Amino acid sequence: MFLGQYEHSIDEKGRMTIPARFREELGDVAYITRAFDQNLTVMPQPVFESLADRLSDLTVTDPEVRLLQSLIFSNAARAEFDRAGRILIPQYLRDGAGLGAAAIVVGQGKRFEIWSPDLWTEQVLLQNSPVMAQRFKELNLPMR
Numbered sequence: 851m852f853l854g855q856y857e858h859s860i861d862e863k864g865r866m867t868i869p870a871r872f873r874e875e876l877g878d879v880a881y882i883t884r885a886f887d888q889n890l891t892v893m894p895q896p897v898f899e900s901l902a903d904r905l906s907d908l909t910v911t912d913p914e915v916r917l918l919q920s921l922i923f924s925n926a927a928r929a930e931f932d933r934a935g936r937i938l939i940p941q942y943l944r945d946g947a948g949l950g951a952a953a954i955v956v957g958q959g960k961r962f963e964i965w966s967p968d969l970w971t972e973q974v975l976l977q978n979s980p981v982m983a984q985r986f987k988e989l990n991l992p993m994r
Contacts, residue, residue, distance in 0.1 A: 857955075879894075956970070
């Protein structure tokens with residue numbers, strides 16, 4: 851499971867070290883793609899393949915489905931680790947997420963996200979908003 855937050859640098863070639871705990875969870879191959887909040891998401895191969903199967907089963911006659919498929923697939927890249935434990939984040943993904951020389955890596959359970967530090971700070975401020983508890987109350991998420 852991907853948990854916690856880590857700050858990492860991105861070198862001039864677009865390579866970023868992935869936390870050792872996360873590398874163990876990912877295995878040999880991972881996939882990186884755009885997420886929904888001007889950030890990136892990284893998934894182990896089985897999780898990405900499950901998502902891809904579900905997306906591929908949806909009807910392409912629905913414009914919303916086509917848009918989601920395009921968002922996920924056209925922005926996806928296979929991420930393999932080099933000997934230093936780094937992945938290459940393609941330029942188009944770095945540009946779309948507003949990534950420069952630094953990034954925040956955030957665990958999200960079965961996947962993790964990569965954020966620009968500025969956008970992550972904004973996200974944290976939203977999380978600390980007084981309306982958060984009310985907003986999530988409707989999910990009725992029991993703590994077992």
